[in-house]
Amino acid sequence: MSNPLKPQLDADYIVNQLKTLLAIPSPSGYCMDIMRYVGEEVGKLGYTMEQTPKGVGIITIPGEDPSTVVGISAHVDTLGAMVRSIKSSGMLRFTPIGGYDMQSVEGEYCLIHTRDGRKYEGTVLTTKPSVHVYVDSRDAKREEAAMEIRIDETVKSKEDTEKLGISVGDFISWDPRTRVLDNGWIKSRHLDDKASVAALFGLMEWLRREGRTPKHTLKLIISTYEEVGHGNAYIPQDITELIAVDMGALGDDLSGSERHVSICAKDSGGPYDYGMTTRLIELAKREQLPYAVDIYPRYGSDATAALHGGSNIRAALLGPGVHASHSMERTHKDAVVNTAALLLAYVIE
Structure with a gap:
C-alpha cells in the first residue's frame, strides 16, 4: 500500500479495548469471563469465534487466497495464583500460576475467586510483614513458603476462612492497577499479553471498517494457557505459518524500548523462521515503524508451544515493547498501535 497504515488505525479503540481486557481477571486456567467478552466483541465487529475444548478462541477471516492459512496468536491468560492451603490463622498460602519473582507481588491487592462464584479481596504479605515487630523482616527471603494472603474479612482461624467458601484450588488474581496517561504511557500488570490482544482487535476493526480482505485466510488464535507453557500446543492443521504476538522483553543488552515493535529473531526455543522475520523487518522499515530485533534467551511463546506440539509451520514473534515484564509493566500506546x-502490513499484501 502507498499510504502508511498506522494513521488509519483507530488508536482510541485499541486503547479502550486494552483497558477493558485488563479489568477482567484471567489467570491461566480461569479465562471464562474474558473469553466471553472477547467473543462478544468479535461478534460486534462482524466476525465469529469458535472455541476449542481447552477454551482457546479461533477467529477465521476468509482471504483472497484461501489455499494458504496464516495464524496470528495472542494470549489473554495472565500470571496469578491458586490457594495452596488455609493456615490455622485463617491466612492463605498460595502457589504461583506462571513464572514471577515473589518480591514482585509483595504488597499487592488480589481477589480470591471461589468455586461457587464469590469473590473476596486480599493482600499479599510476607509472614513477617512489619519492621516494628520482626527483627528480620527486611532480610527474610521472599519465597513461596514465606508469603501469605491476608483476607479482608474477619477471620481468625482455618474454620473461619472455610466458612467463607474459600477452598484449596481456588484461583487468585492480581489487581492490575492500570493507568493510561494522557502522554501515551500505559502501566499495568498483565500488559503481557493483553496489549497484543488489543492490537489484534485493532487489526479486525480496520479490516471491517475498510471492507478489506486479507491476502490469505487468517486464523486469529486467542490463547488461554500461554503463561504455563501449552497455550498453542494445538493449532488448526491448515495453518502453515504462525505469528505469535507477545510482549517484547526490554533491558540488559536488548535494543528495544516501550515505543518500539519488538521482533524476536531467537528465544529459548531457538531461531524463528528466517523468511518471516526478514519480511517483518522489511515491512517495519517501509511503514516507518520504530522497531528492534532482539534475542530473548529466557523467553518462550505460543509459537514455541505450537512447534513443540508437532505443528508443521513456519513461525515468527513480534509485539509491543514492555518494560519490567512479569512485574509492574509499562508500555506506550505507540508500541501497541505500531504492532497492529x-x-x-503483513496480512494484506
Whole structure:
C-alpha cells in the first residue's frame, strides 16, 4: 500500500479495548469471563469465534487466497495464583500460576475467586510483614513458603476462612492497577499479553471498517494457557505459518524500548523462521515503524508451544515493547498501535 497504515488505525479503540481486557481477571486456567467478552466483541465487529475444548478462541477471516492459512496468536491468560492451603490463622498460602519473582507481588491487592462464584479481596504479605515487630523482616527471603494472603474479612482461624467458601484450588488474581496517561504511557500488570490482544482487535476493526480482505485466510488464535507453557500446543492443521504476538522483553543488552515493535529473531526455543522475520523487518522499515530485533534467551511463546506440539509451520514473534515484564509493566500506546500496523502490513499484501 502507498499510504502508511498506522494513521488509519483507530488508536482510541485499541486503547479502550486494552483497558477493558485488563479489568477482567484471567489467570491461566480461569479465562471464562474474558473469553466471553472477547467473543462478544468479535461478534460486534462482524466476525465469529469458535472455541476449542481447552477454551482457546479461533477467529477465521476468509482471504483472497484461501489455499494458504496464516495464524496470528495472542494470549489473554495472565500470571496469578491458586490457594495452596488455609493456615490455622485463617491466612492463605498460595502457589504461583506462571513464572514471577515473589518480591514482585509483595504488597499487592488480589481477589480470591471461589468455586461457587464469590469473590473476596486480599493482600499479599510476607509472614513477617512489619519492621516494628520482626527483627528480620527486611532480610527474610521472599519465597513461596514465606508469603501469605491476608483476607479482608474477619477471620481468625482455618474454620473461619472455610466458612467463607474459600477452598484449596481456588484461583487468585492480581489487581492490575492500570493507568493510561494522557502522554501515551500505559502501566499495568498483565500488559503481557493483553496489549497484543488489543492490537489484534485493532487489526479486525480496520479490516471491517475498510471492507478489506486479507491476502490469505487468517486464523486469529486467542490463547488461554500461554503463561504455563501449552497455550498453542494445538493449532488448526491448515495453518502453515504462525505469528505469535507477545510482549517484547526490554533491558540488559536488548535494543528495544516501550515505543518500539519488538521482533524476536531467537528465544529459548531457538531461531524463528528466517523468511518471516526478514519480511517483518522489511515491512517495519517501509511503514516507518520504530522497531528492534532482539534475542530473548529466557523467553518462550505460543509459537514455541505450537512447534513443540508437532505443528508443521513456519513461525515468527513480534509485539509491543514492555518494560519490567512479569512485574509492574509499562508500555506506550505507540508500541501497541505500531504492532497492529505491522500485522496489517503483513496480512494484506
